[in-house]
Amino acid sequence: MKDEFKENVIINLTFDFALKIIDFCDELEALRKYKLSEQLFKSGTSIGANAREAQNAESKADFIHKFKISAKEVEETEYWLLLCKYSDKLPDSTQLLSDLEPIKKIISKIIGTSRRI
Numbered sequence: 345m346k347d348e349f350k351e352n353v354i355i356n357l358t359f360d361f362a363l364k365i366i367d368f369c370d371e372l373e374a375l376r377k378y379k380l381s382e383q384l385f386k387s388g389t390s391i392g393a394n395a396r397e398a399q400n401a402e403s404k405a406d407f408i409h410k411f412k413i414s415a416k417e418v419e420e421t422e423y424w425l426l427l428c429k430y431s432d433k434l435p436d437s438t439q440l441l442s443d444l445e446p447i448k449k450i451i452s453k454i455i456g457t458s459r460r461i
Contacts, residue, residue, distance in 0.1 A: 353450065354447070354451065355399070357446060357447050357450070358396075360443075361388065368435065369384055369385045375434070384428075387417045388424075391414050394414040397410050398410035398411050418444060418447060421444060425441050425444065
């Protein structure tokens with residue numbers, strides 16, 4: 345990760361999470377679950393993309409909006425991962441779901457704090 349974001353916890357967490365999503369999607373594609381892989385890839389990598397975009401927001405409202413998009417992508421990603429977790433035909437996503445929890449909490453905190461300031 346570039347030095348400019350080395351102290352930014354959410355950027356680092358979401359970047360690392362996106363890398364794990366990429367690997368997991370490779371596993372899904374090996375099982376020929378292309379549609380699921382595509383959906384998960386989009387939502388799982390979008391979390392960090394929007395958080396990173398928020399770093400250059402044009403206003404406080406734009407900053408909050410970008411993180412709200414990230415929060416929506418977290419929810420969608422969690423949905424796809426839960427499908428994987430509870431399906432007998434898909435790879436286990438328990439670790440990714442655990443990795444997603446702190447991201448979800450931090451994004452929620454960022455949105456709440458930003459609204460109050």
